[in-house]
Amino acid sequence: GAVVSQHPSRVICKSGTSVKIECRSLDFQATTMFWYRQFPKQSLMLMATSNEGSKATYEQGVEKDKFLINHASLTLSTLTVTSAHPEDSSFYICSARDTGGGHGYTFGSGTRLTVV
Amino acid sequence: GEDVEQSLFLSVREGDSSVINCTYTDSSSTYLYWYKQEPGAGLQLLTYIFSNMDMKQDQRLTVLLNKKDKHLSLRIADTQTGDSAIYFCAESLSGNTPLVFGKGTRLSVIA
Numbered sequence: 001g002a003v004v005s006q007h008p009s010r011v012i013c014k015s016g017t018s019v020k021i022e023c024r025s026l027d028f029q030a031t032t033m034f035w036y037r038q039f040p041k042q043s044l045m046l047m048a049t050s051n052e053g054s055k056a057t058y059e060q061g062v063e064k065d066k067f068l069i070n071h072a073s074l075t076l077s078t079l080t081v082t083s084a085h086p087e088d089s090s091f092y093i094c095s096a097r098d099t100g101g102g103h104g105y106t107f108g109s110g111t112r113l114t115v116v
Numbered sequence: 117g118e119d120v121e122q123s124l125f126l127s128v129r130e131g132d133s134s135v136i137n138c139t140y141t142d143s144s145s146t147y148l149y150w151y152k153q154e155p156g157a158g159l160q161l162l163t164y165i166f167s168n169m170d171m172k173q174d175q176r177l178t179v180l181l182n183k184k185d186k187h188l189s190l191r192i193a194d195t196q197t198g199d200s201a202i203y204f205c206a207e208s209l210s211g212n213t214p215l216v217f218g219k220g221t222r223l224s225v226i227a
Binding site for chain 2: 042046104109
């Protein structure tokens with residue numbers, strides 16, 4: 001079945017630095033990928049929709065200059081958390097749908113970001 | 117707007133059936149999904165149902181959809197300790213729109 005690879009799985013960084021998270025569709029092409037954020041014991045909140053070859057669409061309240069999204073190819077989307085602060089510490093998950101068929105969205109394994 | 121509601125906790129004995137319930141508000145929802153999340157992991161798609169279906173069964177999993185009441189349920193037969201996880205109900209208006217998730221139901225299976 002469809003597989004989405006997300007890296008890194010865990011990262012600890014200092015305040016003020018930037019962190020890049022990668023999301024790859026391994027055996028299918030994804031023109032659209034979604035980035036979610038999950039706080040402990042809470043649901044997934046959609047941050048942005050990543051579109052291949054065009055600008056990402058951000059949800060209300062999500063700072064596009066802080067959470068940079070690049071979707072340069074049909075199999076790769078990246079989320080860069082710029083100038084990270086402790087309040088950015090969270091679990092970030094990407095998802096994609098195989099537009100070539102099948103149903104349901106495949107999720108990456110998530111990235112646990114801790115900003116110290 | 118879209119909203120998905122779930123009960124937060126469910127505890128069952130090993131071997132019993134588990135029923136996790138979900139309600140949604142958007143009657144335009146076309147696709148409804150159940151995902152499983154184990155600690156520290158991403159989401160695993162368990163099953164999905166289209167809005168024109170009433171029931172779908174896949175091995176130990178049975179999904180019931182009451183479109184009139186906007187109610188979705190997931191029944192896990194012969195629940196095992198490995199089924200302990202958080203289960204998310206999600207809806208989508210079409211195949212390409214992002215999912216809207218409920219808060220998740222934490223299922224605890226007692227041996």
